[in-house]
Amino acid sequence: MIIVLDVGNTNTVIGGYEGNELRFSLRMCSDRTRTADEYVFYLRxxxxxxxxxxxxxxxxxxxSVVPxxxxxLRQAMERLTGQKFLVVTNDMNLGGMEIKMDIPRQLGADLVVDAVAALSLYQPPLVIFDLGTATTMSVIDAEGNYIGGAIIPGLRLSMDALSARAAQLPFINLDEPPMVFIGKNTVDCMKSGAFYSTAAMLDGMAQRAEDTLGQPVTVVATGGLMGVVYPFxxxxxxxxxxxxxxxxxxxYHLNHG
Structure with a gap:
């Protein structure tokens, strides 16, 4: 079994593969206050x-996007398994993808991984959206190279900030999508604004990427909230x-051994 860990700012996702089949996945909080010893206990x-x-x-x-x-977590997993764990860097074998950014080393590991995955599944050019603490857009050109993107405040982050700064606006549950477009109460209005504006932003950003590249793109998306947003x-x-x-x-397979 190969264990893979995606460490985000809010959550860490862990998956286990046997061959190419995902046997399990789980999610835990990305807690910066834990020690390696505590992570060994918790992960076990x-x-x-x-x-x-x-x-x-x-x-x-x-x-990991959390230095x-x-x-x-690498130390904890190696202690638990007795095996070597790789850490994603931009210097790895990326399967032929070049990072054509002003400062390639600044590109987040999660964006590198998203791009490598999307290129293994779809024909470029590609636009990749990842809805996490931040919403990110990655653009892959027709030659399969990472040429840039955009970073937007995440949906949960934006709505939490709105609730915190507006005295009469409550915290809302984003796991439940809006039932109507035109809200008739505060909660429905906030949900409509959150989901429909995010969907419209994704549509619009993809269209502008096509306009910039001068050709159609395939849009790929992932992230914790994308599952409830993309139907809109x-x-x-x-x-x-x-x-x-x-x-x-x-x-892992490109760089192991």
């Missing part, structure tokens, strides 16, 4: 709950909740 319990035999783990790979957790989009979107895990497995 989570993996045992999924009936993972740690003695059968052959190796793994970690992608202080990158090596803590008007253009076809390939939604894959496990896109990052797929990319991590590909990078």
């Amino acid at each position: 319990g989570l993996l045992q709950d999924r009936q993972v035999d740690l003695s059968k783990v052959e190796g793994g790979i970690i992608s 202080e957790l990158r090596y803590l 989009c008007r253009r076809p979107i390939h939604y894959d909740e496990n896109l990052l895990l797929t990319g991590l497995l590909r990078l």
Whole structure:
């Protein structure tokens, strides 16, 4: 079994692959206050709950946008399994993809992994959206190179900020999509604004990417909230909740040994 970890600002997703088949996935909080010893204890319990035999783990790979957790979790997983875990960097074998940014090393590991995964599944040019703490857009040109993108405040972050700064606006649950477009009460109005504006933004950003490239693009999307947002989009979107895990497995095979 190969264990892959995607460490985000809010949550960490862990997946286990046997061959190319995802056998399990789980989600935990990305807690910067835990020590490596605490993570060993915590992860052992989570993996045992999924009936993972740690003695059968052959190796793994970690992608992290949280620098202080990158090596803590690597250390914890190596102690648990006795196997070497790779850490995603822009210097890895990316399967032929070049990063054509002003400062390539600044590109987040999660965006690298998303791009590698999408290129393994779809024909470029591509636009990739990832809805996490931030909403990111990555653009892959027709030659399969990462040429840039955009970073937008995430949906949950935006709505939390709105509730915190507007005294009469409540916290709303984004796991439940709006039932109507024109809201008749405060909560429905906030939900409509959150979901429909995000969907319209994704449609519009993809269209502007096509205008800039001068050719049609395939749109791929992932991230915690994308599953409830993409049905409100008007253009076809390939939604894959496990896109990052797929990319991590590909990078492991490209760089292992």
